[in-house]
Amino acid sequence: MTPDELTLADLPIRDDLRGRTPYGAPQIDVPVRLNTNENPYPPSPELVGDLAEEVRRGAGELNRYPDRDASALRADLADYLGHGLDASRVWAANGSNEVLQQILQAFGGYGRTALGFEPSYSMHPIITTGTSTEWIGGAREDDFSLDPAKAAAAVEEHRPDIVFLTSPNNPTGTALPLETIARVLEAAPGMVVVDEAYAEFAREGTPSALSLLPSHPRLIVTRTMSKAFAMAGTRLGYLAAHPAVIEALLLVRLPYHLSTLTQAAARVALRHRVELLGTVDALRRERDATVEWLRGQGLTVADSDANFVLFGRFPERRAVWEGLLERGVLIREVGPPEWLRVSIGTGEEMAAFRAAMEGVL
Template identity: 70%
Template sequence: MTVPSWVPIRDELRNEEPYGAPQIDVPVRLNTNENPYGPSEKAAADIAGAVHQAALELNRYPDREAWALREALAAYLGHGLTADRVWAANGSNEVMQQILQAFGGPGRTVLSFAPTYSMYPEYARNTHTRWVAGRRREDFAIDVPAAVALVEAEQPDVVFLTSPNNPTGTALAPEELRAVLDVAPGMVVVDEAYAEFRREGTPTALELLAGHPRLIVTRTMSKAFALAGGRLGYLAADPAVVDALRIVRLPYHLSSVTQATALGALRHTDELLAQVDALRTTRDETADWLAERGYDVAASDANFVLFGHFPDRHAVWEGLVDRGVLIREVGPDGWLRVSIGTPEEMQAFRAALMEVGPR
């Protein structure tokens, strides 16, 4: 996309493309890591009732602190968290942008390790924060000595660590996180958007919060809670860090409708998370099936699987689309990512991939 010359956009934005996965009308869409199982009629009715109550007072501004929601999120996360240690915004995207608005900016640096979430450099660009990307190992894990050396050399104001990582699905061990925390001079953000899908025994960075006041752990309700349309992301951190984010938030940034929707969903946590185990099982079955057919498969603790290598991955992607299956052409060259859907959707994916074959 090229912005016309008469539009006085910032120079570094002029030839940029808006973020977004392809939206193609096909029967099987497995490209955006959505939860294929929506809320039940009971949960949907409860959420709708909460939204109805909120609608009766839409002439009033929402609770700008979203206190009731933050209390509910703290209770869900556990680990002794309280509302003053939780912050919420419109998706984890806004959470991340607020973090860089508060702790990044001109003359400051944010560092991460590629391949990782493709929006991170865009958050950096949009906040005038210098972007530095180290490299992960061939197995997509963090090379701890190299990571520590890069942090010591760059002295970043913010480090993004993604666990499980997107697009690879790779989770980080506590000792890997501690190694970075021990040398990072600024904030360390552990993006746990897919945390609920991690395999049994894989820890959460929430366990490290008590001893690391500059640690931020971010989550979302889009994935495990099947609330992608609700746009609710949140984080856990030291109360002083939360207060810093309150300085840069827009007035009344979280609508009454969004808060009511999220609170309604949290009342049905057990039901909405009940499908997570099924998705984990389907993920592992998918990974095994791909490996049995000779594909390289990244170990995944998320609700997707990255697999390869393809000499021409775009041709494979197109072949799948021609057969009514949409996955994501993302990550390192030669790799593709498939989100985990229903058993029927995954069967359609397998059949289509068998027809397309390696290219």
């Protein structure tokens, strides 16, 4: 065999990785991209200027390693989250995916299991498998909600080392009541991770699992700056947990995993959080209007507390997805069969989506 003939199948990769495909959303250059749940509003010139100044200051010390523990950033994140948190109870990494990976490295591994309720975030089982942890897929109700008693029963049956909950859930947008999270916490023998990547988009009055942290030391609440903060390019995820959990993550984190520039960008974003989060209300209104419009077209739509909407049902969803793409609108073919997901964009982008949908329907 020549080097040019070598394929992935010829490499001695782990058996449990053979036949799998990597995570990825289509990256297609079209006028309207509504497939990756990004915040469509770019940072203001003032924020960009502030960030440029911070980078200029930090650039003079790029020959030195960054703050290994990101102490100042963690203090800023704790201040943003509130709930009596301080830097010792907050951790940050390169996107929430690295946060999840570190959790699995510390509490999962060979011979251990993780349980999640599907459909849910597709990276949960991917990262679980990547850390040699066995994935157990639990079920949701027909409306994508999670029955507290059934969820607790699944935990009691499988006794997983880690339980993943998502609120709001991706790709369905469904938020979890605190009662459901509390029931799972009572039943779980190990760690419970509540993924709140879209928490800022939840309806007013929707409680956060952060309020459960004082009485549940094995609870971890993860967040990200990629969504509501409109900082997807920064790659900054973080979590809140008991200080002992943070100590466990220090055992597996790579040294100097957060660059000086990443830490600077995240701190600038937190200083400008009033501006950045000022787009959330507009996106909520656009989300609710999109749900109403889609239902007006006779489609089935999942209730959403996120910045995206899951809708269907299409016996040939690929044909609908392709029809939208032909009209310059890219959405996501993801989730259960017969369903599609559209991220919420600007008013102009959503008008283009509606026009394209009318053409397809």
